Amino acid sequence: MPNMSLVKNEMPTQKPEERIKNFNEVALGYTEEQAIDEAKRCLKCKNKMCVAGCPVKIQIPDFIAKVAEGKFEEAYQIILTQSSLPAVCGRVCPQENQCEGRCVRGIKGEPVAIGRLERFVADYHNKNCTEKPKQPVKNGHRVAIIGSGPAGLSCASDLAKRGYSVTIFEALHTPGGVLVYGIPEFRLPKAIVQKEIDGLRALGVEIKTNIVIGKTLSIDELLHEYGYEAVFIGSGAGLPKFMGIPGENLKGVFSANEFLTRINLMKAYKEESDTPILMGRRIAVVGGGNVAMDSARCARRLGAEVYVVYRRGMEELPARHEEVEHAIEEGIIFKTLTNPTEIVAYNNPDDKRDPRNMSVKGMKCVEMTLGEPDDSGRRRPVVKEGSEHVIDVDCVIMSLGTSPNPLIKSTTKGLDTEYWGGIIVDLNGLTSKEGIYAGGDAVTGSATVILAMGAGKTAASAIDDYIQSKKKAFE
Amino acid sequence: MYKIVKKKVLNPTVILMDIEAPLVAKKAEPGQFIILRTDENGERIPLTIADFDRKKGTVTIIFQVVGATTEKLAHLNKGDSLCDFVGPLGKATHTDGLKKVAVVGGGVGCAIAYPVAKKLHNLGCEVHAICGFRGKDLVILENEFKNASAKYVLMTDDGSAGEKGLVTDALKSLIDSGEKYDEVITIGPLPMMKFVCLLTKEYGIKTVASMNPIMIDGTGMCGGCRLTVGGKTVFACVDGPEFDGHLIDFDEAMARSNIYQATERKKHDEACNLFKKEVK
Numbered sequence: 001m002p003n004m005s006l007v008k009n010e011m012p013t014q015k016p017e018e019r020i021k022n023f024n025e026v027a028l029g030y031t032e033e034q035a036i037d038e039a040k041r042c043l044k045c046k047n048k049m050c051v052a053g054c055p056v057k058i059q060i061p062d063f064i065a066k067v068a069e070g071k072f073e074e075a076y077q078i079i080l081t082q083s084s085l086p087a088v089c090g091r092v093c094p095q096e097n098q099c100e101g102r103c104v105r106g107i108k109g110e111p112v113a114i115g116r117l118e119r120f121v122a123d124y125h126n127k128n129c130t131e132k133p134k135q136p137v138k139n140g141h142r143v144a145i146i147g148s149g150p151a152g153l154s155c156a157s158d159l160a161k162r163g164y165s166v167t168i169f170e171a172l173h174t175p176g177g178v179l180v181y182g183i184p185e186f187r188l189p190k191a192i193v194q195k196e197i198d199g200l201r202a203l204g205v206e207i208k209t210n211i212v213i214g215k216t217l218s219i220d221e222l223l224h225e226y227g228y229e230a231v232f233i234g235s236g237a238g239l240p241k242f243m244g245i246p247g248e249n250l251k252g253v254f255s256a257n258e259f260l261t262r263i264n265l266m267k268a269y270k271e272e273s274d275t276p277i278l279m280g281r282r283i284a285v286v287g288g289g290n291v292a293m294d295s296a297r298c299a300r301r302l303g304a305e306v307y308v309v310y311r312r313g314m315e316e317l318p319a320r321h322e323e324v325e326h327a328i329e330e331g332i333i334f335k336t337l338t339n340p341t342e343i344v345a346y347n348n349p350d351d352k353r354d355p356r357n358m359s360v361k362g363m364k365c366v367e368m369t370l371g372e373p374d375d376s377g378r379r380r381p382v383v384k385e386g387s388e389h390v391i392d393v394d395c396v397i398m399s400l401g402t403s404p405n406p407l408i409k410s411t412t413k414g415l416d417t418e419y420w421g422g423i424i425v426d427l428n429g430l431t432s433k434e435g436i437y438a439g440g441d442a443v444t445g446s447a448t449v450i451l452a453m454g455a456g457k458t459a460a461s462a463i464d465d466y467i468q469s470k471k472k473a474f475e
Numbered sequence: 476m477y478k479i480v481k482k483k484v485l486n487p488t489v490i491l492m493d494i495e496a497p498l499v500a501k502k503a504e505p506g507q508f509i510i511l512r513t514d515e516n517g518e519r520i521p522l523t524i525a526d527f528d529r530k531k532g533t534v535t536i537i538f539q540v541v542g543a544t545t546e547k548l549a550h551l552n553k554g555d556s557l558c559d560f561v562g563p564l565g566k567a568t569h570t571d572g573l574k575k576v577a578v579v580g581g582g583v584g585c586a587i588a589y590p591v592a593k594k595l596h597n598l599g600c601e602v603h604a605i606c607g608f609r610g611k612d613l614v615i616l617e618n619e620f621k622n623a624s625a626k627y628v629l630m631t632d633d634g635s636a637g638e639k640g641l642v643t644d645a646l647k648s649l650i651d652s653g654e655k656y657d658e659v660i661t662i663g664p665l666p667m668m669k670f671v672c673l674l675t676k677e678y679g680i681k682t683v684a685s686m687n688p689i690m691i692d693g694t695g696m697c698g699g700c701r702l703t704v705g706g707k708t709v710f711a712c713v714d715g716p717e718f719d720g721h722l723i724d725f726d727e728a729m730a731r732s733n734i735y736q737a738t739e740r741k742k743h744d745e746a747c748n749l750f751k752k753e754v755k
Contacts, residue, residue, distance in 0.1 A: 248708070267516075
């Protein structure tokens with residue numbers, strides 16, 4: 001008998017007034033009882049709309065059925081056939097636009113909490129499974145992977161399981177890509193990312209940090225001097241965008257990338273870290289995506305009063321619903337339908353050497369109204385006449401999205417890219433150069449962990465086919 | 476881990492180290508930089524490459540002790556290792572077609588100016604090196620510069636070595652005496668580079684300045700190193716670190732360079748205390 005409750009089992013969380021004082025994970029996860037009870041809300045529909053909504057086609061009703069039976073490890077194995085990073089995706093996927101957005105239970109009431117169940121199953125496995133993965137039999141072929149974010153990790157995992165000797169090249173000193181430098185500890189504990197990376201190493205994957213492909217080594221060298229037969233580019237979209245308004249280079253204006261990297265990768269919030277972070281009293285985060293929410297919530301935890309400034313309305317915020325809800329609970333103030341036009345500098349005319357000179361004194365903004373829908377289908381924000389005002393802030397974080405890093409394109413002859421930098425690939429992830437594949441944000445521009453992971457898997461299959469067919473031709 | 480294979484104290488606060496980093500050494504060119512971290516809690520700091528030996532697989536760094544990281548670095552010895560060392564980053568110095576160049580270095584900036592002078596000298600370019608220091612005790616790389624230049628002018632603020640005065644005084648008198656430079660390359664403290672650029676602008680001599688702003692990743696990801704050059708925002712790590720000195724907004728760069736001054740001072744003091752404790 002299914003559980004006909006109209007609402008999800010509530011996720012236990014740290015109380016807002018407590019969690020704004022620490023960086024520990026906000027959502028604490030279901031208990032076994034809560035998970036089983038929630039799993040029973042699934043109606044096991046014949047036409048599985050949830051699966052259609054999943055970018056990697058996880059067999060959702062099947063794994064949920066196992067959860068309902070209390071067979072959590074079996075549920076994990078079902079997820080694992082389609083996803084390499086369940087503990088990560090259960091936490092960071094925008095489920096409301098994917099699986100849960102299509103769930104029949106959502107028509108009247110709330111959808112089944114698919115994301116929470118995925119997380120539960122993955123955490124259960126990580127906690128209880130001590131079995132080490134078997135080292136696959138090596139097939140003697142070598143593949144290089146550039147970047148250790150979600151795309152690279154999933155591509156590496158699939159190839160290693162098929163017997164390939166895989167080397168991941170990472171530019172930073174810690175593997176994980178955006179999972180490490182971008183997403184904060186309170187949303188995705190780094191121990192979980194580390195567990196995934198340890199799992200890859202156990203499969204025999206080699207990870208070389210501190211190597212910038214395009215600088216330290218080139219793709220051509222990997223293929224022609226180092227003996228790799230194929231390369232997968234999963235270098236992400238790391239280049240931050242700025243608005244191009246006056247005052248953007250003042251002291252106290254940061255890209256979300258810089259702010260989050262200082263906190264997440266460099267642990268600037270910890271006393272023992274040498275990396276400094278400039279903390280304002282009042283901070284404006286410009287933008288409305290997940291990265292904006294992450295920045296705002298990090299700033300809040302460092303003790304600031306925080307505004308999220310977004311040019312469209314609350315309804316249009318591109319961030320996950322849960323992040324917005326959590327941000328509101330944490331006391332973050334949303335100034336929607338507001339757009340910055342200038343960042344105002346502090347200037348002491350009597351003392352040119354005043355260290356406060358050229359730091360942020362405020363942010364000039366205009367109010368917006370929503371007009372006709374634009375190309376993206378969202379209503380276009382239009383400036384409201386005479387609405388100019390200044391917000392009193394001393395720090396501004398620009399979170400306007402990112403674009404692919406041009407380092408690889410500029411050092412790889414014949415690699416075709418879009419005008420905005422995205423690497424051009426076919427359906428299998430093949431670029432304009434033989435043996436070179438790409439996927440994730442490096443191809444799409446900033447998107448989601450799950451899409452990057454899916455692209456990594458697709459490319460892994462294509463690389464396998466490519467190398468095997470070359471081998472056959474050779475024989 | 477990246478092993479320190481040589482350590483040499485050049486003056487009371489400036490230290491030279493050769494670091495074992497074969498992949499970096501293989502690609503390094505004058506003008507490029509590396510990013511290092513001393514330990515797991517360490518900050519990532521950029522240092523311009525002072526020299527490299529492709530055969531031995533080593534990269535030379537020369538640094539001045541100014542903050543917590545350089546303090547920690549200074550306490551490491553031959554045989555110790557750095558936790559991270561990545562590069563070569565940024566673009567190499569443009570040397571094509573240069574026949575006569577003035578290389579103007581200030582303080583520890585001379586360490587970065589040296590490989591540029593050496594490369595130009597080896598390419599057959601007539602190099603005039605002007606190096607400025609506060610006083611005699613701080614002079615570094617005097618012989619190296621002499622061997623890599625047709626003319627070497629040493630300037631000190633107090634006149635305790637070479638001539639008394641600023642590097643701009645020396646550059647001005649060389650230009651006024653009829654020396655015609657294709658280009659001036661300047662590397663040193665921001666105020667010095669600003670005044671070198673103001674001077675050469677008057678004379679209409681193309682000038683390149685090597686910038687060393689605050690950065691984290693060094694690959695274009697954080698944007699912390701952004702500068703305004705010719706009215707446009709650029710990232711020193713990927714677009715530079717060398718730019719047309721007549722177009723750089725030096726005042727903005729100076730302001731941005733002291734963002735973390737207060738915290739840095741505190742962290743440096745902490746590091747010093749830590750070492751004092753250990754010595755005892």
